[in-house]
Amino acid sequence: MLNLPKTIVWENGRVKLINQKLLPHKLEYIETDNWERVVKSIKDMEIRGAPAIGVAGAFAVALFANKYDGENLEKFMQDLEKVSRIVATARPTAVNLSWAVERVKNVAKTATSVEEARRLILDEALKIQREDEEANRKIGELGEPLIEDGDTVITVCNAGSLATSYWGTATAPLYVAKEKGKSFRVIALETRPYLQGARLTAWELSMAGIDVVVATDNSIGILAMKEKINLAITGADRITSIGYVANKLGTYPLALMSRVHNIPFYVAAPSSSFDLKARGPEDIEIEIRSSDEVVYIGNMRITPENVKAIYYAFDITPPQLVTGILTEKGIIYPPYEKNIKRIIGKN
């Protein structure tokens, strides 16, 4: 096991989430039995990362069901519908959130009492969490051979254990390679403005004993030229049926630079990150977050008072730039339209 704490824990009718806003300075859990508090954590990015917000969303619905006061099943199902919609739309880009909420909501449909619905929802939420951990471990095992002793690997954002139930997606091959005794170096792009790379990826890789350095996002070009990078690997928030990859801002420039410099560019994601109903970039909602997250660093404003920032929180990498997609069901290579359908499922 890694020297890393679990991102989300269900304990005695309460959810515990690592407050990722406090890292790397403080490791502290938010603990609550209130589903709306979990929604707030997702919106405010105290918990973030596609699979992690999926699990948090499923637990939010379980908290709602757990504290539901009343035994009228029909009324419960109506309220469940409303709550599920609020939870599922807390953030728009990562498909894992709506996917997980849909799963827990659907299992309740077979219940014959509120009590049974409560149990089914919680069992399903725990199953989603377990499956995510297992999928990531599998991704790690499949991806580990891509890393050779002495390599330099580059990543963006945090697609690590913190962003999932455990192991991470992009980080899972790194953790398995480390387990096998390989020695390599990771460059974590800092990922303005939330700094997931600098604060979170650097924290968890260093905790796991992996050699990690941080670089500013705008240094991708010179890094690709000078740093002998062997592999680029990122996570994904949504992958379409033909292989477009929505992921954290900076992923597309990294993929472009990787192509220019012949660096293999892999995406690592569990099957829950695929949206087979989506095809092109027009089918993906890209979250636009507050200008304040860009124009302030901590409490200090860095632009003139009258100038706002434009802040898309994700970008979309076209399939032509993706060398392969690591999933728990196997590595998917081009042609993506055919192979995503074959490996992940039918459209």
Ligand SMILES: CSC[C@@H](O)[C@@H](O)C(=O)COP(=O)(O)O
């Ligand atoms: C395994 S997580 C993959 C992605 O979710 C990750 O790289 C990312 O883009 C997270 O965005 P965030 O805005 O921090 O939730």
